[in-house]
Amino acid sequence: MITQLKNRTLIRLSGKDVQPFLQGQFSNDIDALEEGVAQLNAYCQHQGKIIALIWVMRQEESFYLSFPADLEEVAVKRLNMFKMMSDVTITNVTTEIFQLGICEGDRQGLSPFKLNAQQSIALVSDVSSINFSSGEVWEQACIANEVPEVFLATSEKFVPQMLNLDIDEVGVSFTKGCYPGQEVVARLHYLGKSKRRMRAFECEQDLQVGDKLFALGSSSAKASGVVVRRVKLDSKFLCLATIEVAHEDGEITLNDAQGAPLIRINHD
Structure with missing residues (x-):
């Protein structure tokens, strides 16, 4: 195809x-x-x-x-x-x-x-x-295939780890040397695990790139995640979105606590 x-x-x-x-x-x-x-x-x-x-x-x-x-x-x-x-x-x-x-x-x-x-x-x-x-x-x-994307609406909102680019070094090399932002990216890699990762979800309601995800069990003052890319499949919508790892399998809604629920798919 x-x-x-x-x-x-x-x-x-x-x-x-x-x-x-x-x-x-x-x-x-x-x-x-x-x-x-x-x-x-x-x-x-x-x-x-x-x-x-x-x-x-x-x-x-x-x-x-x-x-x-x-x-x-x-x-x-x-x-x-x-x-x-x-x-x-x-x-x-x-x-x-x-x-x-x-x-x-x-x-x-x-x-x-x-x-x-x-x-x-x-x-x-x-x-x-x-x-x-x-x-x-x-x-x-x-x-x-969990291929991430960044559009104008989400430019400068993610570090590479949030989009899983560090996993198997699919999008980041930790041995190549300097590039803009390299010190920050390397520090996150060597000093701790990323608190947010990209996951796949489905939703009954239409959603757009840049929409926010809310994990109802989270105490974070910020939104728990952001829609990275989306597509309609039959009557549902599929998306890749960042989410707090600690709440990735919990109750997650779109844009606010009363929003449409998102269900995680493609579990690791």
Whole structure:
């Protein structure tokens, strides 16, 4: 099943300094990135909070960065600000190259970049011969595989641990060296467990990215969690959301104590 990912920006970076430049900006180990892989990276600010989650793909001497379109201005401005005098060329190729999400099944002759065991990304210049599935199919797969996302509404609201990027170092390398926010992220990793993690839930009521979760057993003055991504499935809504680990299997409601209940799914 193939979905056209129309709501994502695609940036191409090239130049002799591009690899060390990206290595110093993102949370994962760019030096270890192989062709044929879509590597998940957090682009953090100095306090370790994620500005954007970026899929990084390597093709010969160029790197392609894919992220939600509503973060284009923020992400591109920051990349340009930090490249300074480096030999790095940043080109927006969103209108030239189509981004496709591929789930398990027929790849229709495409050579994709592997995102996880069930999902891949393809970059193509022509889609005239491709049979597409609906966008909901891709979103459902993202939630089933617990693929996090950061949109403008949730930018700078999460540290990598909240989105499980530290687990098996899927989105964070703790040996690669410095990047913005690295000290904070490393300190959280080595000094204690994250109090909030991303989990999958279902709800009978519609919910939106950025909506709050309330754990009724929590004494926290803040909301217990935040909706990360969502999709409708039949009469229900599925979502990934952060939640206080101590209350992840307790009574959880949407937006306030009287809100619709959320039921955790995909238990570890």
